[in-house]
Amino acid sequence: MNILISNDDGVLAPGIQALAQALQPLGRIVIVAPETERSGYSSALTLDRPLRPVEIQPNIWAVNGTPADCVYLSMNGLFDFEFDLVVSGINNGANLGDDILYSGTVGAAFEGRLMKHPAIAVSLVGHHMAKEDYTLAAQWVYEFIQNGLPQLPERHILNINIPDVTQLKGALVTYQGLRSQAKPISSHVDPRGRQVYWIGLSGEAVAEPHKDESGLQSDFYAINHDYVSITPIQMDATNYQVLKQLDDALKNTVL
Structure with missing residues (x-):
């Protein structure tokens, strides 16, 4: 296999x-990362x-751009x-729930969505x-691909998402969980007297007392119980459950 590796933490x-x-051991490995x-x-x-793009070592390229640029x-x-597979990571920290909206790690993987x-x-x-x-x-990723x-x-x-624990319980196929609203921004004054702001920390996971309709658990549940979380996600963000309902509601409305 020809495998492309990228990330958002830097080459x-x-x-x-x-x-x-x-x-x-899986084949030709090429790193192209920010x-x-x-x-x-x-x-x-x-x-x-x-x-x-600059080749800083054999098969290791640094790019003055974003993770998606690299892929x-x-x-x-x-x-x-051509590449057979794109692997993005291993990211330093979680990409759970709403995190995927912002994640450069996920963004790089999405650029490889047309792989076989x-x-x-x-x-x-x-x-x-x-x-x-x-x-x-x-090593877990290697075995998963192999x-x-x-x-x-x-x-x-x-x-x-892989929990940083000494003993994994296994892996679970999960759905994307939910986070609560992000923590407030932090306001400061810089040495020149100008107001500046830091983006707040991510919100906590929303409590999920029940499994979803498929009987599966969320990505947060897996991580909190020492399981690897594996979530299939897609480019098509259309809500098909709402699509027909919305069409019917707007049929007689002049937009």
Whole structure:
């Protein structure tokens, strides 16, 4: 396999290095990632300036752009061969629930949504992760891919979150959970007397006392109970349950 690896933590982040090392037995591994951290960039593409990919080591490229830029370039002419799989990560921290709206890790994976295998976004959930923690998570990803990736419909990817625990209980297929409203912004005055703001922390997980209609649990549930969370997510954000109802409601309305 030709496997493209990207992330939003930067080309030299420990998570991407551990992932590349673990996946070596699967085929040709190429890293194309932002030259510095680009967390929170979602699927943003850089359109106002040229991009500059630089090969800093064999098969390791740094790009002055976003995670999605990196995958877009790689799949649209940067190389003279095609990739079979895109793996984004291993992210430093969770991408659970509403996080996927902002996540550069998920954004990079979505750029690989047209692969013949489902693209994968991988995050390690914990605090103060050490290099060894990423190595263990990367080994799990290697075994997951080696055992055969599941078939998904077109334009779907897998969002995988791995808890940073010494003993995993296994893996659960999960649905995307919910977060409560984000914490308030933090206001400060800089040394020149100007008002500045920091974005607040993510909201807490919304309590989910019951399983969903399929009998499955949320991604938050899996992580909180020491399971790997595997969530299929899609590009098509249309709410088909509401679609017909809305059409009927607006048929006689002049818009």
